[in-house]
Amino acid sequence: MHKHQHTASAKLAAPIRVMAVASCFAIASCGAAQSAPTPAAAHFPVSITGPGGATVTIAQKPHRIVSLSPTATEMLFAIGAGAQVAAVDDQSNYPSSAPRTKLSGFQPNIEAIAGYSPDLVVAAEDTGGLVHGLQALNLPILIEPAAKNLDDSYLEIKQLGVATGHGAEAESVVAGMRSQVGAFVASVSRPARQLRVYHELDNTYYSVTSATFIGQVYKLLGLSNIADSATAATPDYPQLSAEYIVAANPDLIVLADTKCCQQDLSTVAARPGWGAITAVKSGQVIGVDDDVASRWGPRIIEFMRAIAAHVRQLEKKAA
Amino acid sequence: MLGVSVRVTPASPVVLSGMPRLPWMWAAGGFLALLLCCGVGVLVGPVHIGLGTVLGALLAPLPWLGTGAAADPGQANILWSLRFPRVVLGVLVGGTLAIAGAAYQGVFRNPLADPYLLGAAAGANLGATLAIAFAPGMSLLGVNIVPLAAFVGAGAAVAGAYALGRSVTGLRSTTGLILAGVAIAAFFNSIQSYVQQTQTSSIRQVYSWILGRLVTAGWDDVILVLPYVVLSVAVIFLHRRLLDSLTLGEDEITSLGIPVRRVRLIVVVAATLGTAAVVAVGGTIAFVGIIVPHTIRLLVGRSYRVVIPLSVLFGAAFLVLADTAARTVVAPAELPIGVITAFLGAPFFIAVMRSTRGAPL
């Protein structure tokens, strides 16, 4: 009974707020107040159209955010919305200050999520009837799916900025990322012979093509990705033949399976036939944090910095 | 004693017509098929290597034939380190799964029996999943822990099913054992699913393992499983006549003085040992253990004197062929071998069944 009244009053209140926002925008557009960053609270309610086409309206600045996406968690903390986050899922291990819970983004439990009385839920995918279930409870849910490229990632950061009242910080985070990416790209010269890279997801030789987010990073740095020959059948994450990897003879091997499978230069060198690969012989086998290499958040800059440094090294050697 | 005196010189063997014997044409055909599939297996791969180079690499270690050094060390490396061991492992895995399947069908007198009937696959999957999730990259005595855990898991599941079946029905019939296997498999699968759900970061590896992983095959794996495979195949082969006698009724077998429980136990242990070993290095590859023995039954004959030896040959040939397809169809990417065995095997099996309509299954 009580709940019904509550939702009814919220529904009534919504149009009034929208009108208020409209008038505010009207004032802002004709006034001179836009130059100074306005207090975030002034922008609510906001409507955000996600990549899937669904529009989410957030009535007030959220202060009990539940994030079911490790990437979104990283983004939220990067744009200064960390204090508004009430709970993050079991996989959100960065930053360490994030309020990690047993919530799962793979097998979401609507009741458990509602238990945190969130005013905004962020997830990477709509699994297990997540969106439907939360809509039934009138809880706003924002889906920020896996990015295909850096621009997708920038857009998601900005959307989260708007959704949490940290639009300005989000813009500056994106600007910073853009300039760093530009610097990394500029720091590598593009040699006549493209350097070949093999990115390893696990020790059964699953890899990534240039069609993926992480593959885009290699492409930006001018590397040739050996997994791209496999796009015909498996466009994104092919499992490569060991034979092919050895024959493709990559100059650089990036191990994104250091945590899952404890791989490093010595384990790779011990694989049958792999000793003949240039990257193994020259020690250009880089271990990266599995998580950093599988998320599309601000930490991609760290990853790119490490790869760029190795590429410069390889180029210097080649010169 | 029969009061019939027969004049036979002791040296000449008595020929009894109608005895099942391995048709030499089929035996030769099996060897030929295996040889042919291995030939295709070593010649075809995601990396194109010419016939001359392959032959040269194969002959290189022979002192009187080899040229000493292969023409291209890079290609020789690919052949010797990756392709050859993978083909050899395919032979071992395919032959063992097929013979173990035939053995299980004989012991349980159930055409649907396969090497995973008593939970070997569920146990191996659980063992591998636990190792992948909780002890990533660990080794024990220089051997990666995943195959060891899979081997132990498979053995534990079958031993559990055996103990359970024994305690419930006293092994009077095989039905109790089969039901115990079903229960154990379901129980192990549920734990495996739970672990997999909670350790989401290892999902892909677990799937990759379950769908078959000859991808990373090396000589290490060959050496690891060879003793078990040899033992398992030899024991089952020696029991092929007894498997025929197990097709009689329970009372008849016992009244013939055949130690039926001991035979069952020995054959099941041997088949399980082989299955556990090859599953540990090859993942739980489905269908081979069912399709190969049944195809032989339909095309050649039902006697285990025929089914057992031919299962080894054709099972090995089939898996090498399937694996060759797995690594070439979408090259340089891999297809899971379990997908290929089912994709090739199911329609072929249906075609065989249709063409031999009326043959007893």
Add this chain to the structure above:
Amino acid sequence: MSDIVLAGVSVAYDGDPVVHDLDLSVASGEWVALIGPNGAGKTTILRAIARLVPFRGEIQIGGRAVTALSQRQAARNVAMLVQEPQMPAGMTVSQYVLLGRAPHLGYLGRESSRDRRIVRDIVRRLALEDMTSRPLDRLSGGERQRAAIARALAQQAPVLLIDEPTSSLDVGRQQSVLELIDQLRREQELTVIAAMHELTLAGQYADRLALLVAGRLVAVGAAAEVLTEPAIAEHYRAQVRVIQMNGSGTAVVPVRN
């Protein structure tokens, strides 16, 4: 010597007594038919002698307790023909008959020339030589019965236990199967115990009949003594006329009032 002595034999399935304190002696070379209504325990007694079911009391064959024999030794002494032998589809007659050699073979079941010769002779004796390569599932009912007898004979056991040898056969086949068993018994001096439901045939072929009712022996003796109208009326609840045919045994004919 292959005489059989059952002394105080009781059998129970899962605690339910089926045979009670049974005493019976069968001489070497004798044919005794176990008769009695359905569920009287005929099959159970055969299974006890063949050691297929645990029993209390003592069963001796040739003066030795069967419980002292291994399953394999027992199989060399007692061959059993079950009522519905399992005939594995696709198995040839030769291979099936050869299975009878199992108690004489090594653990792995490898047969020798001698075993093959014995099988060949038996197949010939039972006129199965033209169908040695034929799968069991392509035999007629009579041929199947002959194949089953051949398999039991291949055991070369002095005692032959037969459970309902003539069920599902027409009257001609019934006669020829029983004649065959009788000939073989004489040729090879077999001791035969057969559970039989066809009373006239039992009386014609067996030396003695043992009438079993609810697990107890109620009468043992020649056909004329056991097959009486009151006894059959009492134990089978059947209206019959018993006719003594001079030199041709005792006929039991059902009548309708």
